[in-house]
Amino acid sequence: MIYQIPSDVTLKDGDYVAFEVTDEKGNVLANDNTENQTYANVTIQYCLEDGSQIPNTNSAEIPVPVGTKFDGSTHPVPLYGYTFVRADGLDQTVTSKGLNVTYYYAKQAEEHTHNWGKWESNGNGTHTCTCMTDNSHSKTANCVGGEATCTNKAVCEICLAAYGEINTSNHDYGEPVVTHSTCTTAGSKIYVCERNSSHSYSEALAIDADAHTWGEWTIETPASCVDAGQKVRTCINNEEHKETIEIPKKEHTYTAVKTAPTCTEKGYTTYTCECGTGYVGDYVEATGHTDANNDGICDACEKTLNKNCSDICHSESALAKFFYRVLLFFWKLFKINKTCSCGIAHY
Numbered sequence: 001m002i003y004q005i006p007s008d009v010t011l012k013d014g015d016y017v018a019f020e021v022t023d024e025k026g027n028v029l030a031n032d033n034t035e036n037q038t039y040a041n042v043t044i045q046y047c048l049e050d051g052s053q054i055p056n057t058n059s060a061e062i063p064v065p066v067g068t069k070f071d072g073s074t075h076p077v078p079l080y081g082y083t084f085v086r087a088d089g090l091d092q093t094v095t096s097k098g099l100n101v102t103y104y105y106a107k108q109a110e111e112h113t114h115n116w117g118k119w120e121s122n123g124n125g126t127h128t129c130t131c132m133t134d135n136s137h138s139k140t141a142n143c144v145g146g147e148a149t150c151t152n153k154a155v156c157e158i159c160l161a162a163y164g165e166i167n168t169s170n171h172d173y174g175e176p177v178v179t180h181s182t183c184t185t186a187g188s189k190i191y192v193c194e195r196n197s198s199h200s201y202s203e204a205l206a207i208d209a210d211a212h213t214w215g216e217w218t219i220e221t222p223a224s225c226v227d228a229g230q231k232v233r234t235c236i237n238n239e240e241h242k243e244t245i246e247i248p249k250k251e252h253t254y255t256a257v258k259t260a261p262t263c264t265e266k267g268y269t270t271y272t273c274e275c276g277t278g279y280v281g282d283y284v285e286a287t288g289h290t291d292a293n294n295d296g297i298c299d300a301c302e303k304t305l306n307k308n309c310s311d312i313c314h315s316e317s318a319l320a321k322f323f324y325r326v327l328l329f330f331w332k333l334f335k336i337n338k339t340c341s342c343g344i345a346h347y
Contacts, residue, residue: 039063040098042070049085049104056080064094075103082107121161151195171199181208184237213237223247226275252277263289263301 042064046057053059057079064070069091077084082105089101115132122128122140131137145157148167156163171193181187186207193199212235223229229247254271261267267284289298289305296305330336 038066038096040066040094040096042072042094042099042101044072045100045102046079047102047104048082049106054080054082054105064099066094066096069093070099070101072101079103079105119159121156121159121163123161125163127156127159127161149195150193150199171195176203179205180211181205182211182213182237183207183209183235183241212241212243214243219247220244221247223250224275225250225252225273254278258282260284261286263287263298263303 040063041061044060044062046054046059048054070089072087072090075084075087085104085106087101087103089099092099113133114137116129116139117132119127119129121143125143126140127143128138128140141158143154143156143159143161143163146154146163147170148154148164149170149172150166150168153162153166154164155161172195173191174194176189176191178189179187184207187205189203189205191201191203214233215236217231217233219229219231221227221230226249228249230244231247232242232244235241252273252275254273257270257272259268259270261284264286266286268280269282270278270280272278287300289303290300291297291305292299297303298305
């Protein structure tokens with residue numbers, strides 16, 4: 001090695017020349033006292049985490065000036081398929097006894113297809129499943145799904161364990177228990193949670209002015225066939241609340257008295273109501289005079305009859321009598337009350 005003094009340096013009497021060789025990190029590799037410097041060996045080893053030596057590697061020794069620090073941060077990563085983990089002995093001062101530096105490596109995991117087991121709850125809102133092929137492989141995730149209620153936590157849809165907090169506002173209210181309003185008091189609706197009967201709330205209902213509790217009807221004025229009546233009922237809740245309705249008039253109750261017809265007057269029926277009103281109806285035709293023995297005197301009223309009547313019924317002609325009998329047949333058939341001019345009824 002040849003050392004050359006820079007050309008721009010001016011030396012004077014009494015000056016002396018010194019040198020120093022360093023690496024890129026400032027470590028002194030040599031100086032003008034190198035020949036008098038004491039050195040010690042730094043022994044470097046490459047081991048697995050269990051302390052065994054990595055196959056195909058040898059330890060190395062590097063002479064380093066005593067009193068200096070060995071950096072050694074530069075190391076092979078990875079090394080023969082092994083992954084660097086840590087180093088012992090770095091950044092320490094080299095003593096006269098030397099220094100041991102050990103680089104530790106871990107075996108790289110072999111790739112394989114995971115055979116994941118069942119998700120198990122961790123009790124903190126997460127769950128973990130472990131590879132059944134290599135139990136050093138596991139994965140953890142947050143619990144999901146389910147619904148928290150006012151009594152229970154949510155149940156994870158994956159690991160089926162309860163997690164999280166109870167939801168104090170998630171109730172299951174059924175149909176309310178209703179107390180109906182009346183004309184004097186307000187009602188209410190009470191909702192009770194079907195999960196926990198101590199969870200409930202109520203809604204007030206306004207007074208219903210039409211919600212009376214009626215008593216029995218009382219007749220104030222009976223109805224007659226002339227005038228309508230009136231009945232009233234009173235609310236049990238408040239006696240000032242009353243309802244009045246009209247009772248319709250009754251039908252007339254008639255008593256019938258019949259008057260029989262006479263030889264000359266019609267018969268009829270007289271209908272009379274207890275209120276004094278009435279009417280006459282059901283007329284029956286007069287019976288007419290009868291003279292069964294043909295003595296010229298009515299059999300009923302004993303009135304002298306006209307024997308010289310010229311009606312066909314009194315004719316002595318055989319043809320007229322035949323024709324009369326034919327007419328008499330049809331009068332009877334059609335119920336025609338035929339009376340002779342003389343006043344005698346023909347049947």
